[in-house]
Every structure is written in C-alpha cells, then in structure tokens.
Amino acid sequence: MTRLAAALAAALLLAAPLAAWAAGNAYLLALGTRAAVFALAAVSLQFVVGFAGLVSLGHAAFLGIGAYALLMLGGAGLDETLVSLPVAVLAGALFAWPTGWVALRTRGVTFLMITLAFGQMAYFVAEALADYGGDDGMPLDRAPPLAGTALLAQPVAFHLFVLLLLAAAIAAARLLGASRFGRVLRAARQDAGRVAALGFDVTRVRLIAYVAAGAAGALAGWLLAVTTGFVSPALLDWRVAGQLLVMVILGGVAAPEGAAAGAVGLVLAEEALSAASEHGRIALGALLLGAALLRLRLRAPAR
Amino acid sequence: MSDILAAAGLTKAFGGLPVTRNVSLAVRAGEIHALIGPNGAGKSSLIGQLAGTLTPDAGRVTLDGAEVTHLPPHLRARRGLARTFQVSALIGGLSALENVALAVQARAPRPLAPFRRAAGDAALEQPALAALAAVGLAERAAAPAEVLAHGERRALEIACALALQPRCVLLDEPLAGMGHAEGRAIVGLLGGLKGRFAMLLVEHDMEAVFALADRVSVLVEGRLIATGPPEAVRADPAVRAAYLGEAG
Ligand SMILES: Nc1ncnc2c1ncn2[C@@H]1O[C@H](COP(=O)(O)OP(=O)(O)OP(=O)(O)O)[C@@H](O)[C@H]1O
Ligand SMILES: [Mg+2]
Numbered sequence: 295m296t297r298l299a300a301a302l303a304a305a306l307l308l309a310a311p312l313a314a315w316a317a318g319n320a321y322l323l324a325l326g327t328r329a330a331v332f333a334l335a336a337v338s339l340q341f342v343v344g345f346a347g348l349v350s351l352g353h354a355a356f357l358g359i360g361a362y363a364l365l366m367l368g369g370a371g372l373d374e375t376l377v378s379l380p381v382a383v384l385a386g387a388l389f390a391w392p393t394g395w396v397a398l399r400t401r402g403v404t405f406l407m408i409t410l411a412f413g414q415m416a417y418f419v420a421e422a423l424a425d426y427g428g429d430d431g432m433p434l435d436r437a438p439p440l441a442g443t444a445l446l447a448q449p450v451a452f453h454l455f456v457l458l459l460l461a462a463a464i465a466a467a468r469l470l471g472a473s474r475f476g477r478v479l480r481a482a483r484q485d486a487g488r489v490a491a492l493g494f495d496v497t498r499v500r501l502i503a504y505v506a507a508g509a510a511g512a513l514a515g516w517l518l519a520v521t522t523g524f525v526s527p528a529l530l531d532w533r534v535a536g537q538l539l540v541m542v543i544l545g546g547v548a549a550p551e552g553a554a555a556g557a558v559g560l561v562l563a564e565e566a567l568s569a570a571s572e573h574g575r576i577a578l579g580a581l582l583l584g585a586a587l588l589r590l591r592l593r594a595p596a597r
Numbered sequence: 598m599s600d601i602l603a604a605a606g607l608t609k610a611f612g613g614l615p616v617t618r619n620v621s622l623a624v625r626a627g628e629i630h631a632l633i634g635p636n637g638a639g640k641s642s643l644i645g646q647l648a649g650t651l652t653p654d655a656g657r658v659t660l661d662g663a664e665v666t667h668l669p670p671h672l673r674a675r676r677g678l679a680r681t682f683q684v685s686a687l688i689g690g691l692s693a694l695e696n697v698a699l700a701v702q703a704r705a706p707r708p709l710a711p712f713r714r715a716a717g718d719a720a721l722e723q724p725a726l727a728a729l730a731a732v733g734l735a736e737r738a739a740a741p742a743e744v745l746a747h748g749e750r751r752a753l754e755i756a757c758a759l760a761l762q763p764r765c766v767l768l769d770e771p772l773a774g775m776g777h778a779e780g781r782a783i784v785g786l787l788g789g790l791k792g793r794f795a796m797l798l799v800e801h802d803m804e805a806v807f808a809l810a811d812r813v814s815v816l817v818e819g820r821l822i823a824t825g826p827p828e829a830v831r832a833d834p835a836v837r838a839a840y841l842g843e844a845g
Contacts, residue, residue, distance in 0.1 A: 469712055474702055477715040481688045481699055487650065488686035492761065493674035493703040502709075 300551035303333070303558035307457055311450045323449050324521070329561040330456045331517045333554035336541040337463045338510035340553035343542050345471050346503045347483030349402075351535050352393075352409030355416035356386045356508045358530035360515025365426055365434060365525040373438040375446065379516055386512025387505050389416070394504035398497050413532055420527040431526020434519060446520060456517055460554065463510055467550035470506070479503055544585055600659075601626050601765045601795045602678065607646055607656035609639075609819075616642040617653065618819040624765055629787070629796045631806045631827075634816035635840060640799045641683055643816065644767050647797070648680050649673045661764065674703070677764030681754040681771055683799075687742040693753050694738040697725035700760035728760040729753075732786055748779035755786065765795040772802045784808055807831070815840055 310326025339353045363382035367373050372381075397408040421429045437447035446452045470476050482489040482496045490496050519525045528534075537560070545556025567577045600623040609617040616639040624630045634640050645651035647658055649670035658666045660676050668676075687696050698721040702708050705720060715721065729735050732752040737745065745753060751771055758766045771787070772780045784805045787796070791809070800806050806813060806827070813830040815823045817839045823830050830836055 469714075472714050472716065473711050474707070474713050474715045474718075475709045475711040477691075477695075477699060477702070478709060481691070484688050484690070485686050487670075488682070488688065489699075490650075490670045491648065491674055491680050491682075491686075492700050492757070493671050494708070495669075495671050499709065 296546050296549050296552040296555070299545070299555035299559070300549075303329075303555040306558060306562070307333070307460075311453055320449065323453060325561070325565055327449070327453045327456055327521050328518075329558045330453070330460050331514055331521050332538075332541065332561050333557040334456070334460045334463050334517065335511060335514035335538055336545065336553040336557035337460070337467055337550045338507045338514060339538045340542045340545070340547065340550050341467055341470070341507040341510070342504055343539070344547040344549070344553070345467075345476060345479050345483070346500050347480075348398075348500065348504070349406050349539070350397075350409040350504075351406050351532060351539065352397075352411075352413030352416075353507075353511055353538050354530050354532065354535035355389065355413040356511025357515035357518055357534065358416055358420055358527070359385050359389055360512030360517075361519035361525045361529050362420060362423070362426065362515075363512065364438065364516050364519045365432060368435055368438070369426075373434075373436070374442070375438045375440040378438055379513070382512045382516040383509045386515070387509040389512075390505040390508025391501070394501050394508070398500050398504065410532055410535070413530065413535055417527055417530040417532070420530050427526065429527055431524060431528065433524045437520055437523070452520065456521075459513065459517065463513075464550045464554060471550070475499065475502070540582060544582070599626050600624065601661060602647060602797065603659045604643070604647060605657045605659070607643065607653045607658070609642060609646060609651065609653045611642075616819050617646065620656070620816070620819070620821050622814055622821060622824065624795045624797050625811075626764075626795055627792050628811040629791055629798055629809050631798045631800060631810035631813045632816060633800065633803075633806055633813060633840070638816045639819040640816055641769055642819075644680065644769050644797070644799060648678065648767055674761065677762075678767070679758040679761045679763035679765070679794075680767040681751075681758055681769060683769040683773060685747075685750045685754060687745075687750060687753060687757075689743040690741065692739050692741055693734055693745060693749075693756075694722060694725050694729060696742050696753060697728050697756050697760050698722050700757040701725050701728075704761060725756075725760060728756040731759055731790075732756045733782070748775050748782065751775065751779075751783060752786065755783075755790075759790070763794050765797070768796055768798045768800075770799050770801065772800060772805055780805065 307326055307330050310323050314320055314323035335357055342348050342350050360382040363385045364373060364378050367378040372378060393412040397405055400408055426432050440446050446455060478489060478494050478499050486496045541557040541560050542553045544560060545552035563581060564578055603623040605621050607617050607620045632640055642651060646653045649668055657664055660673060660678055665673050701721045701724045726738060729738055732755050734752055734756060737749060771783055780802060787809055810827050813827050814821055815830060815836050822839060823833045823836050
C-alpha cells in the first residue's frame with residue numbers, strides 16, 4: 295500500500311516536467327516542484343514522528359529558518375547555493391538543538407505543546423524582522439546561483455534538483471532507520487524505560503534525531519523559498535506544521551517514502567479540489583477523514 | 598565478600614505514602630539475594646531506586662563502591678547493573694534474537710552507528726544467539742517477541758540481561774504469572790547462572806526463593822524487618838508474624 299502510493303507519487307513528480315510541456319502549462323511543473331519540496335519536509339518530520347514517536351507541531355519553524363536563511367544571505371550577496379544551502383541546514387540544526395533539548399524533557403501532548411510554542415516563537419521573530427518585510431515578507435532577488443551558474447533559475451533543472459535531494463533524503467532516512475541508531479530510536483518509541491535499562495541514553499538519541507530532522511526541514515525551507523521566490527512568516531504558521539503532520543499521518547507514519555507520498559497526495563488533492571469548487575476545502579476534509587479511517591482499517595488486523 | 602550493590606538509609610514517599618523507610622541492603626558478589634514481602638510492600642519501588650528510575654528522598658546507592666544515587670538508569674546499566682521488569686518489557690516488532698541483539702549492541706563498540714545496518718549484523722547476532730541458547734530459547738530466535746508464550750518472554754528478558762554481561766541483575770518477580778512447570782524451568786535457569794553475576798531476586802514464590810537464595814531480606818510496609826540466611830529468616834518470629842505466617 296505504502297509502496298504503491300510511493301511509486302505513484304514518484305511517477306507523478308518525475309512526469310511533472312513532461313506534463314507541463316505537453317499541456318503547455320508551466321504551472322503544472324511549479325505544482326510538481328512544490329509537491330516535491332513538501333514531500334522532503336514531510337520526510338524530515340516523519341523521522342521524528344514515525345521513527346522517534348515524537349509528535350511535533352513545530353516543524354514549520356524549520357521551513358521558515360531555511361527560507362529566511364536564504365533571504366538574509368541573498369541580501370548580503372551570499373545566496374550562492376553552495377554557501378546558503380549548507381548555512382540554512384546548519385541554522386535548522388542550531389535551532390533544533392536547544393529547543394529539542396528542552397522539548398525532550400517532556401512527552402506526548404506536552405511535547406506537542408512545547409514544540410508548538412517554539413514554532414510560534416520563531417513565527418513572531420520572523421514577523422518582527424522589519425528589514426525583511428515584517429509580516430508581509432519579501433521576494434527573493436533571484437534564484438540562487440549554483441556554483442556560479444544560473445542553473446536553478448531554469449524550472450526543469452530546479453525541479454530535478456529538488457527530486458535529487460528528495461531521493462537522497464528518503465535514502466538517508468531509510469538507512470538511518472535501519473541502522474543501529476535507528477533500531478535504538480524505534481525501540482525507545484515502544485518502551486523507553488527498557489531501552490534505558492540496556493544502557494542507552496534515550497534523550498540523547500532522540501535529540502540527535504530531532505536535530506537531523508530540523509536540519510532536513512530547513513533544507514526543505516530553502517527549497518520552498520526558491521520554489522515560490524518569496525519568503526514570509528506564513529511559512530512558519532502552525533497550520534503549516536499541522537499540514538506537515540497530516541501529510542506524514544496520511545502516508546502511514548512508518549516509512550519516509552510513505553510520508554513523501556502523503557505530501558504529494560495532499561498538495562495535489564488540495565490543488566485539484568480548491569480549483570474545482572468553493573466547497574473544495576470541505577471535500578478535502580472529508581477526503582482526509584476517509585483516508586484516516588482507511589488507514590485505521592488497514593492497520594487494525596496487523597496488530 | 599565485597600558488596601556489588603548497596604543501599605544505605607534509602608527513604609522514599611509517594612505524596613504522603615511512605616514506600617521505602619530507611620532501607621539498607623547489600624548484594625554481594627556472586628550471591629543471589631532474595632527480597633520478599635507482601636504485595637505493596639515496596640519491593641518494586643526499591644528496585645526502581647536501585648536501578649535509577651526512581652529518585653530516593655534520602656539515602657545513598659553505591660555500585661561497586663561508587664555512589665550512583667543520582668545517576669540515571671542508562672549510566673548505571675553501563676556500569677554493569679542490569680534488570681528485568683515485573684511487567685515484561687520487550688520490543689514488539691523485533692524478533693527474540695533482535696531483542697537480545699539490542700542488548701548486545703548496548704555493549705558493542707559504536708552502539709549508535711548511524712549507517713550500520715542492525716538487522717543481520719553478525720557482530721550483534723552471534724553473541725545474542727549464545728545468550729538465547731543459554732536460556733533455552735535458541736529455536737525461538739526468529740519468533741517475534743509478541744508471539745512468545747509468557748514463560749518464553751520471561752526467559753527472553755533474562756537473556757537480554759545476560760547479554761549485557763552484567764555484574765549484578767535486579768530481577769523483579771521473574772516467575773510472576775507462570776505455571777508451576779514454567780516456573781521450575783526459570784528456577785533451574787537462574788540456578789545455573791548463579792555465580793556469573795550477583796542477583797537481587799524479588800519473588801513471591803517461596804519454593805523458588807528457598808531453592809535459590811543465599812540470603813533473604815524481608816520488606817514489610819517499606820521497612821526491612823530481617824536479613825539473613827534462608828533458614829534463619831524462615832525461623833525469625835517477626836517474619837513469621839508479619840509475612841510467612843499469613844501465607845500459612
Ligand atoms: N508511582 C507511584 N505513585 C504512587 N504510588 C505508588 C507508585 N508506585 C507504587 N506506588 C505505591 O507504593 C506502594 C508500593 O508499591 P510497589 O510496587 O513498590 O510494591 P511491591 O512490593 O512491588 O508490590 P507487588 O508485590 O504487588 O509487586 C504501593 O502501595 C503502590 O500502590
Ligand atoms: Mg512489585
């Protein structure tokens with residue numbers, strides 16, 4: 295089921311440039327790129343929710359940090375991808391470290407609330423950045439150069455760039471999940487007391503996972519800024535974090551490629567339904583409910 | 598003989614309810630020290646304070662002579678203190694072998710290697726298989742933990758503890774919920790492991806206690822009322838009155 299959905303999502307993303315060309319509609323490509331970027335964001339969140347079992351409602355902060363890192367570096371003439379992208383990733387990790395350290399003192403709903411609180415803090419900081427458009431935000435001057443070339447200004451090239459990073463993120467998440475580290479992380483999701491009794495520092499393991507997810511989330515934010523050419527506090531809205539959670543849950547939580555498929559599905563469904571009618575949002579709600587129920591039914595006999 | 602694990606003056610209350618009252622107790626190298634007491638006497642709470650999941654209000658815990666009173670559980674585990682839980686704690690979704698491999702991993706070099714595949718890693722699974730064989734579970738290695746019978750689960754927990762190569766193991770009612778035959782198998786198993794490490798054995802099954810223990814401590818309402826060789830404790834009038842007597 296997850297595999298089928300992931301294969302379908304991969305096919306859609308790969309076909310986006312072709313579809314745009316055949317239909318003579320560049321918007322189809324932009325939509326595909328957006329879906330791929332959200333897929334990467336969902337993969338990063340899945341690492342925390344699915345593997346670590348920590349439901350975070352603050353993941354939009356990392357998107358925002360990655361996006362604002364690019365905006366700010368661009369203002370200083372440092373938007374070169376080979377500089378701004380690693381810096382964005384590092385900024386995500388640097389935000390994740392202390393906030394994760396605090397949030398991981400708690401569990402369950404409290405963890406959700408604390409991550410939400412940190413997310414809101416980041417949101418208000420972004421809103422207060424008067425030099426960067428305050429609550430209106432600001433457009434990027436240009437697509438960031440890649441090794442001095444304007445390659446990423448080319449929509450198809452940028453789309454493939456995003457797909458490459460998405461594939462790398464999924465591969466890395468799968469590798470990490472199956473590793474010694476991942477086994478400890480996932481075992482602690484089931485019984486942290488047991489894992490600690492074996493001699494593992496559960497909080498530290500979770501913090502490493504949280505920081506990795508934050509770094510990857512900031513990568514997605516950098517890409518999202520390039521995709522839309524615009525950076526604003528709306529990226530850090532808690533509703534974006536909620537949407538990311540829905541994508542992960544829709545995709546089945548357990549696997550990174552599932553989260554990616556969930557993201558692609560949600561972005562496309564949202565687009566199709568809101569284009570179709572004013573009642574699109576209601577239909578989307580019904581669709582999500584249906585998908586959640588379906589997941590429950592699919593999962594029930596397995597345990 | 599030297600003490601591996603010692604508690605001195607441990608005191609703990611949950612809200613207004615005292616569960617550990619000035620308890621001092623030592624586990625010597627290689628011995629099986631049984632801790633008995635009626636339901637709710639505070640045995641699991643004491644185990645929790647020794648293992649580090651509970652913090653005492655007062656008193657000290659030492660492991661190999663070093664104070665560990667405020668050390669978290671994982672650091673005590675790394676110093677050689679293993680435990681089993683009163684309610685089986687195994688990782689579902691992992692096989693019996695993988696559950697033990699996780700314990701082996703805790704002691705292996707690079708226990709958190711981020712890109713080293715855990716499943717099928719011979720460096721983890723070979724020692725794990727040896728520990729499974731030691732508890733008689735070798736043929737069940739591939740079975741998922743959640744399909745194991747109750748007795749098998751308890752044996753698997755002991756295999757996990759074994760794999761940690763501990764200096765001392767805290768066993769919280771390893772026979773709980775077992776039939777007589779299953780229980781005897783575990784008693785035989787623990788007897789066979791005697792001397793490899795020290796054990797603090799919490800158990801209600803008196804037959805098991807008197808078959809295994811070198812010394813017995815009796816906890817009643819959070820207070821230690823007797824410690825000594827099994828025969829002396831059995832004959833102790835205070836123990837008979839408070840505990841053994843009531844069981845007949
Ligand atoms: N976390 C807790 N909060 C409050 N009270 C607790 C807590 N844990 C245990 N207690 C209470 O402390 C007392 C001692 O419990 P404990 O589990 O240590 O007893 P025990 O000797 O292990 O009993 P049993 O033989 O039934 O396992 C009981 O009255 C119990 O209800
Ligand atoms: Mg108990």
